[in-house]
Amino acid sequence: MRAGFVPSPRFGRVSFDSFQPNLEFESQSLALERLHDFAQNPPRAHKILGLFGGKKLEGKGFYLDGGFGVGKTHLLVATWHTFQGEKAFLSFSELFFALGILGMTRAVETFKHYALLCIDEFELDDPGNTHMASTFLGQLMPAGTHVVTTSNTQPEQLGQGRFNARDFERQIQGIAGRFLMLPIDGPDxxxxxxxxxxxxxxxxxxxxxxxxxxxxxxxxxxxxxxxxxxxxxxxxxxxxxxxxxxxxxxxxxxxxxxxxxxxxxxxxxxxxxxxxxxxxxxxxxxxxxxxxxxxxxxxxxxxxxxxxxxxxx
Structure with a gap:
């Protein structure tokens, strides 16, 4: 299963150099610069020694928010290509299919081997995947895996209109709190x-x-x-x-x-x-x-x- 966690053929050769930001929208250039810097010089998970042993540095999170056709997936794939180390790329639906096949415990153990996880089109459609996303990220990122994701919805607004998101506000805010949001504005x-x-x-x-x-x-x-x-x-x-x-x-x-x-x-x-x-x-x-x-x-x-x-x- 792990062998298939790579970008699709359409994005096989994209790079930061091939991304052409719309100069009328500064957020595109800012997102390009931030992700390029991260991919080339990512914080490396290492043990922080303390009185009772050590723990890994928590993985960083970047959340690319914007409409369709503004280049989010291009930047996500460019990040994946540039990053040196164990890495995985999946759509959100593919990730949740893997969670269903593996179960949460095995899935977390599987993805802990990656230094970077890229998730395309992050979305919360129901209480079930909200709980699973919260649990999965809550176990994976503290163990040192960096996560970069794209979405058409701001993180704090995930699930709105699809289920009673207010009942899951704590979990949704917990998910949002793990990411630095990079807005990407512009037309399709x-x-x-x-x-x-x-x-x-x-x-x-x-x-x-x-x-x-x-x-x-x-x-x-x-x-x-x-x-x-x-x-x-x-x-x-x-x-x-x-x-x-x-x-x-x-x-x-x-x-x-x-x-x-x-x-x-x-x-x-x-x-x-x-x-x-x-x-x-x-x-x-x-x-x-x-x-x-x-x-x-x-x-x-x-x-x-x-x-x-x-x-x-």
């Missing part, structure tokens, strides 16, 4: 001058399929959604093993939020694997119900649509 870079592309017709999708020589998968939209309901989001990548292009036929509006959120996870995986994507059906602005796009998960849907725009634009 994918939207700069972008024109919303029209979906392909069925005939155009057929024609595209005829040009493909490398491995691809073609699915109807309804068949894909049925499959996604049967498997854990952390296993969505299995469907895409050995594939370089994904063709989705008959994309239609989604009115079930459970299906919509699973599709978001799937699109994230297609994006992370740097696959090509072709769609036929409705236009992107009609894909998700407006109540979803402007509800408590609006940032997830916004990120998904932004990534779709990049992949098919």
């Amino acid at each position: 870079y994918r939207q700069r001058g972008a024109v919303l592309p029209l979906p392909l017709s069925s005939a155009e999708l057929d024609a595209l399929e005829q040009t493909l020589e490398r491995p691809y998968i073609r699915l109807t939209f309804s068949a894909l959604n049925r499959h996604l309901l049967r498997v854990h989001p952390a296993k969505f990548g299995k469907l895409l093993e050995g594939v370089e292009t994904v063709l989705l036929e008959g994309v239609e509006p989604i009115s079930d939020q459970n299906i919509a959120l699973r599709l978001v996870h799937f699109i994230d995986k297609v994006y992370d694997l740097d696959l090509k994507l072709g769609l036929s059906g409705v236009s992107l602005e009609k894909l998700f119900d407006s109540d979803f796009r402007f509800g408590v998960y609006q940032k997830k849907y916004g990120r998904c649509l932004s990534r779709l725009l990049e992949m098919i634009g």
Whole structure:
């Protein structure tokens, strides 16, 4: 399992040098400088001797907060690449899948071997993962592991609108207190001058399929959604093993939020694997119900649509 804790192919070669901060938003340059300094000269966990023995220096935490398309994941991966030492990179959903497989005790022992843990898209959706995140970080970071994470939500606002976060305020504040927040402001870079592309017709999708020589998968939209309901989001990548292009036929509006959120996870995986994507059906602005796009998960849907725009634009 540990062998898979690396950045996805899309971000395989990114670096601090390849990050181009938007100079209109100083926070991007400040975050770049702070993370670059940390990655090159991280505090090294060492024993502090005392009367009753010693303890490790607690790991540092950085929390990259900002909207989608501002470069958070780029900076996170650049930190991972630059850092010298044992390190792991996972999405938040992948981390919690690992916690479920290993159990808390084994998971903490496994991740204690890393000097750096990078977590992409940190989010608290329910009381269960709030408790698990609090326990995991509360045991891992005091043991010396540094943690850098990205999120679309400020740490003290995690969970708001998704469950009664006030009942878990102590745990949420405890999580937030472990991190130095690095805000990253700015517009979605994918939207700069972008024109919303029209979906392909069925005939155009057929024609595209005829040009493909490398491995691809073609699915109807309804068949894909049925499959996604049967498997854990952390296993969505299995469907895409050995594939370089994904063709989705008959994309239609989604009115079930459970299906919509699973599709978001799937699109994230297609994006992370740097696959090509072709769609036929409705236009992107009609894909998700407006109540979803402007509800408590609006940032997830916004990120998904932004990534779709990049992949098919």
